[in-house]
Structures are given as C-alpha cells and as structure tokens.
Amino acid sequence: MRKIIHPLWSNIFKSLFREKEGVDTELLGSIPIFKNLSRRELNIVSSILFERHYEAGESIFLMHQPGAAMFIIKTGEVEIQLEHDDDENLVLAKLEPGDFFGEIALLENSPRSATAYASTNTDLLAIFRTDLDKLIEKEPFIAAKIMKQLAIVVGVRLKETNKLFDQKLDVDEFIAQ
Amino acid sequence: MNSLPNSKKPSPGREEKLEFRRKRTVRSRIIYSVSGVFFFGLILYLLIFLKPLILPVVLGLLAAYLCQPLLSSLYRKGVPRWASVILLLGGFMIFLFFSVRYAVTLIPGENEQLQYRVSIQDNINDRYQYYMGIDDDEEGNVVYNLIGPELDPLMDSINRWLHLNDQELESLEDWAAGEPSIDRQVLNRYIENHNNRVLYTEPELLVSERPLEADQDADASQVDDEGESLILSTLNVLSIWLVMPVMFLFFLIDNGQIRKGFISMVPNNYFEMSLTVLNNVDRAIGNYLRGTVIETVLMSATIWLLLVLIGFDARIAVILAIISGIANVIPIFGMFIGIAVCIVYALIMEEVNSILPFITLNNLVLWTVIVHAIAQAIDNAVYKPFVLGRAVSLHPIVVFLGAIAGSMLFGFIGLLFAIPAIVIIKEILSTFFREMKAYFLIY
Numbered sequence: 001m002r003k004i005i006h007p008l009w010s011n012i013f014k015s016l017f018r019e020k021e022g023v024d025t026e027l028l029g030s031i032p033i034f035k036n037l038s039r040r041e042l043n044i045v046s047s048i049l050f051e052r053h054y055e056a057g058e059s060i061f062l063m064h065q066p067g068a069a070m071f072i073i074k075t076g077e078v079e080i081q082l083e084h085d086d087d088e089n090l091v092l093a094k095l096e097p098g099d100f101f102g103e104i105a106l107l108e109n110s111p112r113s114a115t116a117y118a119s120t121n122t123d124l125l126a127i128f129r130t131d132l133d134k135l136i137e138k139e140p141f142i143a144a145k146i147m148k149q150l151a152i153v154v155g156v157r158l159k160e161t162n163k164l165f166d167q168k169l170d171v172d173e174f175i176a177q
Numbered sequence: 178m179n180s181l182p183n184s185k186k187p188s189p190g191r192e193e194k195l196e197f198r199r200k201r202t203v204r205s206r207i208i209y210s211v212s213g214v215f216f217f218g219l220i221l222y223l224l225i226f227l228k229p230l231i232l233p234v235v236l237g238l239l240a241a242y243l244c245q246p247l248l249s250s251l252y253r254k255g256v257p258r259w260a261s262v263i264l265l266l267g268g269f270m271i272f273l274f275f276s277v278r279y280a281v282t283l284i285p286g287e288n289e290q291l292q293y294r295v296s297i298q299d300n301i302n303d304r305y306q307y308y309m310g311i312d313d314d315e316e317g318n319v320v321y322n323l324i325g326p327e328l329d330p331l332m333d334s335i336n337r338w339l340h341l342n343d344q345e346l347e348s349l350e351d352w353a354a355g356e357p358s359i360d361r362q363v364l365n366r367y368i369e370n371h372n373n374r375v376l377y378t379e380p381e382l383l384v385s386e387r388p389l390e391a392d393q394d395a396d397a398s399q400v401d402d403e404g405e406s407l408i409l410s411t412l413n414v415l416s417i418w419l420v421m422p423v424m425f426l427f428f429l430i431d432n433g434q435i436r437k438g439f440i441s442m443v444p445n446n447y448f449e450m451s452l453t454v455l456n457n458v459d460r461a462i463g464n465y466l467r468g469t470v471i472e473t474v475l476m477s478a479t480i481w482l483l484l485v486l487i488g489f490d491a492r493i494a495v496i497l498a499i500i501s502g503i504a505n506v507i508p509i510f511g512m513f514i515g516i517a518v519c520i521v522y523a524l525i526m527e528e529v530n531s532i533l534p535f536i537t538l539n540n541l542v543l544w545t546v547i548v549h550a551i552a553q554a555i556d557n558a559v560y561k562p563f564v565l566g567r568a569v570s571l572h573p574i575v576v577f578l579g580a581i582a583g584s585m586l587f588g589f590i591g592l593l594f595a596i597p598a599i600v601i602i603k604e605i606l607s608t609f610f611r612e613m614k615a616y617f618l619i620y
Binding site: 047048050051052054058059060061062064065066067068069126128130131134137138 | 437441456612
C-alpha cells in the first residue's frame with residue numbers, strides 16, 4: 001500500500017532534497033564557459049551559483065549600474081537593450097536558455113554597458129565575482145579552465161563586434177560614395 | 178465531461194494584468210512588513226529572554242569567523258574540508274580545556290581564601306597608611322587632609338568586608354598549623370594586626386560576632402543548600418556554555434548555505450547589491466575583528482612582560498594582562514579598566530620580585546601606571562598601524578555612550594562588545610547606503 005505523507009512534510013523533504021541537489025550539472029556543462037569541467041568540478045561550481053526567478057518585463061540589471069555578477073539563462077528569454085535618451089531602446093540581443101550575459105562583471109568592477117530585461121518568465125543562474133575570486137584561490141585548476149573559456153568567449157564576441165563595425169563602416173563608405 | 182470553469186474565460190487583458198500586479202505588489206509589501214516586524218520582535222524577545230546564551234553564541238561564532246581563513250588555507254594545502262573542520266574543532270576544544278583548567282588552578286580553596294583575606298587586609302591598610310602619611314597620632318599628609326574624609330568610610334567598608342569572624346579565624350589557624358608551606362611568622366603578624374584593626378571613622382575595634390547555636394544550625398543547612406545549588410548552577414552554566422563549541426562547529430561546517438539562504442529572501446532589485454554589501458561588510462568586519470584579536474594578543478603579551486619586569490607574579494600577571502588586553506578593545510576608556518585592575522592587585526601584593534632594584538611595594542602603583550603608558554605608546558605606534566590598518570574612526574562621545582549603553586544592557590560583557598558591535602553596525606549601514614546609491618535604488 002502506498003504511504004501517504006502529509007503535504008507539509010513532503011514539502012519540507014522536497015526543499016531539503018533540493019538544497020542538496022544543487023543546480024543541474026548537465027545544464028551547466030552545456031554552457032560554453034563550463035564545458036571543459038568534469039562532473040565533480042561542475043558540482044563545485046554549482047555550489048557557488050544563485051538561482052533567481054524573474055517575471056516577464058522585469059529588469060535584471062540596468063545600464064550604468066555596478067556589475068557584480070554574470071547570469072546564465074536556465075529557462076525563458078532575456079533582451080539586452082541599449083538605453084537611449086528618447087523612449088525607444090535599441091535591442092542588441094535576444095538570449096535563450098544556455099546563453100549567458102554580464103560576463104565582464106566577472107573580470108572587473110565596471111558599470112554595466114547595457115540593460116537586461118526578462119522578456120518572458122525567466123529562471124537565471126548567477127555567479128558572483130567575489131565567489132569566482134575565492135574559487136581561484138581554493139580551486140585554481142577549475143578557475144583556470146573557467147577563465148580560459150571566458151577569455152575565448154569574450155574574444156569571439158569582440159571579433160563579432162569588430163566584424164559588425166567593419167560592415168557598418170563599409171555601408172557608410174558606400175553611402176558616402 | 179465537465180471542464181474547469183476558468184478554462185472558458187478569455188485571457189486577461191493588459192489592464193487586468195496591471196491591476197493583478199499592483200495588488201500583488203501591495204500584498205507583498207504588507208506581508209513582508211508584517212513578517213519583518215514579527216521577525217525583529219522575535220529577535221528582541223530572544224535577546225532579552227535568552228540573554229545568558231548570547232555570550233556563548235557570539236564567542237562561538239566569533240571564533241569560527243576568525244578561523245575561516247585558516248580553514249581556507251588548510252583546504253588549499255590539500256586537507257579535505259571535513260578534516261580541517263575536525264582539526265580546528267579539536268584545537269578549539271583543547272584550547273578551551275586548558276584555559277578552563279588554568280583558570281580553575283587560580284581559584285583559591287576555602288582556607289586559602291581566608292588567608293588571602295587576612296593578608297590583603299593587612300597589605301591594603303599598610304599601603305593606605307603609607308600613601309596618606311597616617312602615623313600613630315593619625316595626622317596624615319596633605320592628600321589625606323584633602324580626601325581622607327571621603328576615603329576613610331570606603332576603607333572601613335573594605336575592612337568590614339575582609340574581616341574574619343572567630344570561627345573563620347579558628348579555621349584558618351587550624352589549617353595553617355598543618356601547612357608547612359605557610360610562613361607562620363608572617364601569618365601570625367597578619368592575624369595580630371587583623372585582631373587589632375581599628376576603624377578609620379570610629380575609634381573602635383572591629384569585633385567579630387560569634388554566631389549563636391541556632392544560627393549555626395541554620396548556617397549548616399544553608400551550606401548544604403548552597404552546595405546543591407552550586408552543583409545545579411555549575412551544570413546550568415556548563416549546559417549554556419556547551420552552545421559555544423556547537424555554534425563554532427555549525428558555522429565552520431557552513432559552506433555558504435547561510436549566505437545563500439539570506440540572498441534567496443532578497444527581492445530581485447536588491448540581488449546584486451545585497452551580494453556586494455555582504456561581501457564588502459564581510460571583508461571590512463573580518464579585517465577589523467582579526468586585527469582586533471591580534472592587537473589584543475600582542476597587547477596582553479606586552480603588558481604581561483612589563484608587569485613581570487616590574488615584579489608581578491608571572492601567573493597572576495597572565496590574568497591581569499589578558500583583562501588589560503581585552504579591555505583595550507574599548508578605545509580611550511579601556512586603558513583605565515586595565516590600569517584600575519592592575520593597581521588593585523598592586524595594592525594587595527605582599528612582595529615585589531623585580532629585577533629592577535628601585536621598584537618597591539611603595540612605588541609599585543606608579544610603575545603599574547608607567548607600564549600601561551608604555552604599552553599604550555607601543556600599541557599606538559606599532560600594533561595599531563600595522564595590525565588594524567585603517568583606524569576605526571568613532572567619535573569619543575559615541576565610544577563613551579556606546580560603552581555605557583552596553584554595560585547597562587549586558588554588564589561587563591556588554592561593555593567589551595559594545596564598541597565592536599558599533600563598528601560592525603556602522604560598517605553595515607555605510608556600505609548599505611553607499612551601494613543603494615550606486616545601484617540607483619536611492620538618491
């Protein structure tokens with residue numbers, strides 16, 4: 001016969017279990033900056049991640065605010081927007097599950113260069129700069145792998161930005177001619 | 178088959194969504210405010226009614242907090258986390274065991290207490306008469322003529338407090354007869370002076386009152402009760418202090434779960450700001466507390482060395498130096514607590530064993546003050562700049578009022594912890610408001 005547990009107790013046990021379970025390591029392993037980490041290393045990384053839920057339309061961070069954390073999309077969609085003086089904001093990117101943003105905050109304490117909004121109900125994972133700094137001290141091998149991947153991703157994004165900039169220059173020159 | 182009643186409803190429009198959100202915001206604010214008030218009320222209630230637990234909990238947490246860098250360092254050296262925790266807990270327990278054992282050896286037995294009372298009474302009266310210039314015809318010097326009428330009643334009450342009754346005197350003599358280590362000549366002199374002690378305010382002998390037979394019986398039963406209550410109160414104290422290693426262990430085991438739990442309660446708007454505030458506060462308070470502990474240890478060691486140099490007993494000097502070092506946590510006023518405690522002991526000392534020939538019992542009080550002045554100079558010139566880094570800038574009035582408020586609320590322990598508590602609260606508030614502005618949450 002199936003044992004029926006009072007819902008209150010089942011909730012308590014669920015939450016206890018969830019605490020120990022941590023963040024899904026498979027999801028973490030699919031993210032570019034964590035892709036070279038083993039399961040054990042992913043478990044260590046998951047212990048410093050924070051899970052946050054954002055409602056559709058809620059801001060995750062605003063342009064010019066100090067940056068302290070990088071975000072990874074677990075579920076939902078995020079828009080990166082550039083704020084203008086007029087009401088119309090320029091949408092720079094639409095990000096999907098597995099994408100991450102705000103990675104510069106992991107490297108330095110500079111203001112955010114754009115605003116991030118949750119365009120649908122979104123679950124995010126956040127990694128705090130100071131926690132990564134502590135990880136560098138405690139687990140230098142894991143941190144070195146993360147930092148290398150981070151550098152690659154930042155490099156790729158810089159190349160793409162340069163390419164876009166070149167294309168825009170070409171178009172402007174063409175129009176001028 | 179019946180479908181759910183809501184399934185046929187049209188999807189809510191923009192206005193309804195906004196109304197829903199507005200209601201939810203209002204509801205959230207009410208619930209958070211009520212639970213916040215309830216939470217702070219509960220904390221206040223616990224602080225008042227579980228007052229005896231505060232010190233063991235705070236000390237356990239403090240010790241664990243101070244051990245965190247050690248834990249990280251062991252982990253970096255390849256020691257597993259569980260082994261580091263066991264190692265640190267073992268070290269903590271051994272430290273506690275030896276501290277308590279040392280403190281117990283310093284507590285005199287019943288007969289030794291009687292001996293101390295007689296010798297202290299003799300020494301303190303000798304010293305008082307020397308400093309006040311009181312000779313046989315009770316003339317006294319300028320100082321005595323100035324403040325003598327104020328000090329005489331105080332000395333009389335000290336004499337009454339230290340005076341032994343006949344029964345206690347008999348018990349002391351019986352015990353001293355069987356103790357070869359006691360200098361009988363000195364003790365006899367003390368006892369003789371004790372029996373001829375005259376009050377300063379009234380020219381009469383301090384007469385001991387022998388308790389009546391009935392009173393003796395009552396006293397005997399009271400002693401039994403006291404014996405029982407002593408065991409009970411000792412057990413009670415022990416059970417309360419057991420909290421300290423437990424708190425130490427829990428806080429040491431914690432691998433960021435407390436922080437995560439706290440952050441999970443914070444609204445999204447404040448998420449990054451809260452992490453930044455926690456991190457900055459942790460860094461600032463960690464530096465302050467670790468610096469303060471190192472400064473206290475260095476000051477205690479310095480004062481101990483100087484006290485031994487001017488002739489204090491090395492074992493007693495340990496206790497005096499620790500009290501002075503800990504009191505030094507209180508800026509400006511703490512120094513006077515240390516000086517006062519050392520002067521009281523200097524006044525009741527029987528002999529000086531200094532390597533400096535010019536230090537005698539009569540100028541020991543002056544040298545005690547000089548020792549503290551030297552220790553303070555070293556503290557301000559060497560320890561504080563190197564250990565604490567930046568000075569903790571508290572206005573003297575804040576220090577004074579904080580120390581008084583702390584002592585009124587929690588006695589001597591409150592006096593000691595008031596200033597670190599004020600520093601911590603100040604750091605939390607200043608960091609909180611600075612970050613709130615940086616994150617555009619307030620102007």
